[in-house]
Amino acid sequence: MAVAAPSQQLLCFSNSTTTRARRRPWHPTNTATFLNSSHNNKPRVSLIICSSSTSQSPEANAETPESCVNLGLSLFSKGRVKDALVQFETALSLNPSPIEAQAALYNKACCHAYRGEGKKAADCLRTCLRDYKLKFGTILNDPDLASFRALPEYKELQEEARLGGEDIGYSFRRDLKLISEVQAPFRGVRRFFYVAFSAAAGISLLFTIPRLFRAFGGGDDAPDLLETAQNVAINLGGIVVLVALFLWDNKKEEEQLAQISRDETLSRLPLILSTNRIVELAQLRDTVRPVILAGTKETVSLAMQKAERFRTELLKRGVLLVPVIWGEGREPQIEKKGFGLPRKAAAALPSIGEDFEKRAQSITAKSKLKAEIRYKAEVVSPAEWERWIRDQQKSEGVTPGEDVYIILRLDGRVRRSGKGMPDWQQIMQELPPMEALLSKLER
Template identity: 85%
Template sequence: MAVAALVSQQPLCFSNSIATGRTRHKPWLPTKTIILNPQKKAHLCSISCSSSSSTSQSPETNAETAESCVNLGLSLFSKGRVKDALVQFDTALSLDPNPVEAQAALYNKACCHAYCGEGKKAADCLRTALRDYNLKFGTILNDPDLASFRALPEFKELQEEARLGGEDIGYSFRRDLKLIGEVQAPFRGVRRFFSVALSAAAGISLFFTVPRLLRAIEGGDDAPDLIETAENLAINIGGIIVFITLFLWDNKKEEEQLAQISRDETLSRLPLRLSTNRIVELVQLRDTVRPVILAGRKETVSLAIQKAERFRTDLLRRGVLLVPVIWGEGRAPQVEKKGFGLAPKAAAGLPSIGEDFEKRAQSITAKSKLKSEIRFKAEVVSPSEWERWIRDQQKSEGVNPGEDVYIILRLDGRVRRSGKGMPDWQQIVQELPPMEALLSKLER
C-alpha cells in the first residue's frame, strides 16, 4: 500500500501566540524560502508500508534542515504542543544553522521556556541570541509571548546585562517623548518662538534705552524727555520679565507632561496574573477593562475588596478589574552588575528578526480569548515595580508616598482619577458607564 504525502516548505517566522493560533509576525528568510502551491507545485512521494520496513525513515526526516525544524516548531507551538516545539528548536540548533536560523531557534525556544515558567532557561536562550546573533532587546520587550518572562527576576538581570553591554534596553521611548508631547500640545513651540523673539526685541530696545535714560538724567539741550524714557525702560524690562516667565512656564509644563507620558508608558508594561494564571501586561487589557488599583495596607485593601463584592455585578458590567497592591510585599531583586562583553561570534551585519515586529498587537481572536479569562480581580506580578509606579504617581499628585490610595484607569489605559483611602463603590457604579454604552466606546 502506498500513501501520497504533500511536501511543502513554509517561511520561517517569529513565535506565534498560543492564544491567537495565527502568525503575528512577518516571515523572514525570503531568499531561502520555497512556498509550493498545492495545485501547481506539489511533490508527491510514495512511502511504502510493510512489516519489514517499519524501521525505515521517511524522506522528510532525511531532508531535515534547521529551517524546516524551526517551521515545524512554530506550528507545534501555535497548537499548544510546547514540549514538542522545544524538541524541534533543539534539533534546529544541532543541524549547523546559519546565524539567522540560530537566532530564530533560540528566540522561539525562549518563548517556549517562558510559557512553561522556566525563566532561567528562557534567559539563557535570549542571552545567547543577544550576544552572538544580534537579537535586538526591543524584540524581547514587545512580544506578548514573553510577558510572563518580563515579570521574572531573570528578565531584570538580562536587562541590566544588556544595558552594561551597550544595548538599547527599552528606554528609547524617552527619545520620542518630546514628539508625543508636541502632538498633545501643538502650539507650545510657537509660543516659545515668540517668547524668545519678543524677549530679544525687548532686550535690544533696552540696550538703546539705558544710554538715553542716562542722557535724560544729565540734562541738556539735546537730552530726551526723562519721563518718556523712563516709561520706555519700564516697558522693556516688564516685557523681558513677562516673556521669560512664559518661556520658563512652558518648559515646566513640558517637563510635567513628559513625566506623565513616561509614567503612562511604565504603567502599560506592568504585569498582571489573571484568574487563569496567565500573565499579561496592562497594555494588553486596553479597551477591555477599567482597572481599579487599590494600594495600601493589607487589611484596608481586603476590606475594600469585600465591599466591592456587594456591587460585583454592576462593576463587572462596567468592566472594572480590581488590582490590589499591598505595601511592602514587593522587594526589588538584587541584580549582579555584569555586561555581555565582546561577542566573538556576533554577526555585525545581521538584521534582527524583531525589526518587523508589531508592537504588542493583538488579533480579535486573542482579545476575545482574553476577555473570557478576565474575572473580577487580578494579582500583581513584580509588586516592587507596581509600588514604585504608585509612589511616583503619588508624588506627582502631591500625596505623601505610602498612603492608602485608589487609582481608576480608563479603557485606553490612562488614569481617569485617583483619591486617598479606598473608593466609594456606589459612586463608581454611578460614575462609570456600562461597557456597551456610547460613552465607553468613545473612551476607547
C-alpha cells in the same frame, strides 16, 4: 529571552535534535510601541528555522558569534544560566558584527536579570541602547525582563532614556516627545511666541538704554526721562515674564514626558483574568476601567468586601478591581524557569514586534475578551506593579507605601487617585455607564 537584529535581515539557525523549550525572534531595532502613539505598519521579523540534513550538537559550531548565541539560548532553555552567560561572553570576544553583538549583550542582560544582578543587566542594556540602537520599547515589553523592571536599576535606566543623552541615546525621548506633541499641540506655538517676543523686547531694550543715559544727562535734545524709564521697565518686565513662561512650559513638558513614560509602563503590566488568561493592561483598553487597590492585605480585603455590595452597578460601569498587596512582590510568585513570566504566561502575551492596535487585538476578539472579564483580576509580577504605584505616588506627592487607590480611564490613562480606599458610592456617581455618551468620549 529576546535578541535583536535589523528588520531587513533574517538569521537562520540550525535545528538540532534537541528542540529548545522556547524559540523567540531576533527583534528589529524599531519595535517600540506606545500607549498613545499612532505608529502603524511597523516592520516585523520572523524566525526561520532551517533543518539541517545531518544532526549536529550546538557545541560543534561554537566557534562563531552566531553559534555561541544559539548555544547560549539552548543552554538557558535547559536552566543552565551560568553556562549560557559564558557563551554570550564568548560571542562578544569573537569580533561579532553589530547584530551579533546586540544579540549577545541583550541576552546576557536577561541572564543577569534572572540571577538578580540588576547593575550588570543595566550595564549591558545601556551599551545596547548607546552603541547598537536598541529600542527602549524592547526592554519595556519583554516578559523575560519583568524581574529587572522591578529593580531600582531599571528605574535609573528608564530615567536616563527619558532625559536622553550621549550615554544612552535619544530614541526613547524622541518617541515620548512625539506623544507629548499630540497631547499638547500648541506648546511649540507658545514657545515660538515666547522667543519671538523676548527677542523683540531685547532689541527694543538695546535702543532704549542709550536714550535713558541721554535722559539722565539732560540737555535740550534729551528725551523725556520718565517716558524713557517706563519703556525700559516695560521691556525688562516683558523679557522676565516671557522667559519665566518659557521655563515653566519646559518644566510642564518634562512632567508630561515622565507621566507618558509611566503610562507606557502601566500599559505593559500583566494581569490574570478569571479564565486564567494572561493579558497586558493595554489589551483591556476601551473595555474596562481598572481600579487599582494598593495597600495591606487587611485594608484591600475590606475594600473588596465593601465593593461586593455594589457589584452589579460597578460592572455596568466597566470597573475591574485590581488588588495589589504591599510586600507581595518580594515573595516568589512564579516558577523560576526562564525569565519574568512563566512559560505559559509568556506565550499568552502578544508579540513585541506588533504595533499597539494589533497588540490590543492579538489574543482574541474584543467580544470574547470582554466575556472573560469577571469583575476582578489578579496581578502578575507584583514587584513590577508595586514599583509603578510607588513611582505614581512620588509624582503626586504621596508618601510611597501608603494605602491608595487609582482609577484608570477607558483609554488606559490615570483618571484620578486618592489616599486610602475608595468610596464606592461616590465612584458610581462619578463613572458613567459603559453605554453612555461620556464613556464613548473617554475611549
